[in-house]
Amino acid sequence: MDHIPILKMDNILLVSIQVEMHDRLALTLQKNLMTSIVETGARGVLLDITAVETVDSFIGRVIANTASMTRILNAETLLVGMRPEVAITLVELGVSASLKGIRTALNVDKGLQTLRTLLATSDIENSRYGETG
């Protein structure tokens, strides 16, 4: 059965969806991602959907849930490379509401920059909190 590889770059996980994703695959990916976060202690996830031509309400929900789940595990998910026609369709479909609050980036490069900055800032805030106790 096909699967989607999860790559680790420092404390960030990169998932690049290159195949037509059927429902089971999407849920398997979600599960594998959570496991990876726990095993690696990753603080960020880059979900690259540059190659994804269609996002329907089911996949939209999986993405939204995945972002919530990673947050609970102290990792931030960034959605990268959404195609314009996908964005337009998601809004018309009405799914964009559940995707509100998910950070996005144009491409993996920018996504990495954004994530790293985000994590650096939150780490500084966390340690500051620790000092004032």
Added chain:
Amino acid sequence: MVIDSSEGVTAARQLTRRWAAELGFSVLDQTKLVTATSELARNIVLYAGTGMMHISQVEVNARRGLRIVFEDQGPGIRDIERAMQDGYTTSGGLGLGLSGSRRLVNEFELISEVDQGTRVTVTRWK
């Protein structure tokens, strides 16, 4: 084609994509049609277990379009008006399958009878 599994939903998407591309629809319109197909095909699997999808080219007054019919002999829809509302779901989903699909196409027709089945016909013009 028969739709009876999540693989069938994927196949349905690919079929619509092929037809829409051949007909010369813009990428945006292709995406809308494929997404609507995904929603409606998924409904078949979710509620009826199995069903059929018929796709055809249509032409009216020199205007060409794509017409797709999704039908099943499933449980049917008890309250069609409610089912067509955003957010109403009987399967724990987002409740956007029917209402969302309607927004993605030009013509949308839904016929359903409890315990008999459901037929959704969507059309998108070029």
